[in-house]
Amino acid sequence: MKTNNLVACPECDALQREVDLVPHGEAVCMRCGAELFRNKPGSLDRTLAFIIAAAIVFVAANTFPLMELEAQGMRRESTLFGTVVALQETGWPLIALLVLVTTLVVPCLQLGLALAVLLPLKLGHVPRALGWLSRALDTVWPWGMVEVFLLGSMVSLVKLTKIATVSTGGALYMLGAYALLISAAVAAFDSRAFWARVDELRA
Amino acid sequence: MTAIAAREGLLLCDTCLLLNRARGLAHPACARCGAHLHARKPGSLMRTWAFLISAAILYIPANVLPVIESGSLFESQSDTILSGVFFLWKTGSWLLAAIVFTASIVIPAAKIASLAFLLVSAQARSRWSPLWRARIYRATHYIGRWSMVDIYVGATLVALVQLKAFASIVPGPGAVYFGSVVVLTMLATHSFDPRLTWDSLGEPRGG
Secondary structure (H helix, E strand, O other): OOOOOOOEOOOOOEEEOOOOOOOOEEEEEEOOOEEEOOOOOOOOHHHHHHHHHHHHHHHOOOOOEEEEEEEOOEEEEEEEHHHHHHHHOOOOOOHHHHHHHHHHHHHHHHHHHHHHHHHHHOOOOOOOOHHHHHHHHHHHHHHHHHHHHHHHHHHHHHHHHHEEEEEEEEHHHHHHHHHHHHHHHHHHHOOOOOOOOHHHHHO | OOOOOOOOOOEEOOOOOOEEEEHHHHHHHOOOOOOOOOOOOHHHHHHHHHHHHHHHHHHHHHHHHOEEEEEEOEEEEOOOHHHHHHHHHHOOOOOHHHHHHHHHHHHHHHHHHHHHHHHHHHHHHOOHHHHHHHHHHHHHHHHHHHHHHHHHHHHHHHHHHHOOOOOOEEOOOOOHHHHHHHHHHHHHHHHHHHHHHOOOOOOOOOO
């Protein structure tokens, strides 16, 4: 059996013939309905652009306050990293670690690893540790939870408005922009085109 | 009948989706990206059960123990996840109450139940609607992360409300259990191989 025009569904392992797609067309597994691949024109350039924009916004988000609270003449500001520090200081290192990993470490790894595979490819060469970098990216990706953090921040803002004067800081909006840009990058990424480009450069 | 990659001696690479020929090697690697190849995730059922059972046990202290303890000069109060939802409801934030209730209580329980169902039906080689089981798996995969929301509610409250003697908020012991439940259910979801759902199809009965 020839394998070069066959694809296997990653969710049910059904073998099927690879089909040509019109731009923006989608191939779906005939057995389980999982998306097999999608034709996304200009995918690599657009993904790279969204990742670069997300990186800039993420750095900025860490220099502004998240929220501000005023009660009884006292004021307090919080930042993303300050949240981790406060958890550590109140004696909850495990929760501090969980927040640190999911909202700071993993987003930095996502951005760094994505740039490490996409930028060289854009410049016309295949990074040396491409396999390793791609697997690292796949492993860390689900653990970045900035969008969930944003929802949590909104809930706590609403809770606090009942007892004190609170206001939103710039970081909240920037994290919102970051979450949108990261999902735009995911939506723009075409894994088939990415690996086809790798094959092309190696040939 | 549908041809199955594993039965044709073909291995799909998880990383770059290249179809490789198995060639009978003990430790086959992907020709394009070097990833270890395996027809199904190794030890998938065992690992998923281990994570899932741990999550189910920790789900109890996560819901019974307080996740937030707030104190001021005059009074102190501890809140479990459920009493936090009640507070939002009482003060008129119905939408947020519904979101937190769904994300923190319904989704973790539903995730544990549906993964247990997927595991049992895969082990029993059930042929009951694999299409529906595939949909259930996809749903647990996409929704799972949102359960973390209550951890972030607590974290952002703790960061902001530290006004010395006047008022302070600290996490309660339930928070660690709750965070563990979310992490463990996510690990369980990633360990489960959705292809197992389809493997009993097209086999001779009893096979």
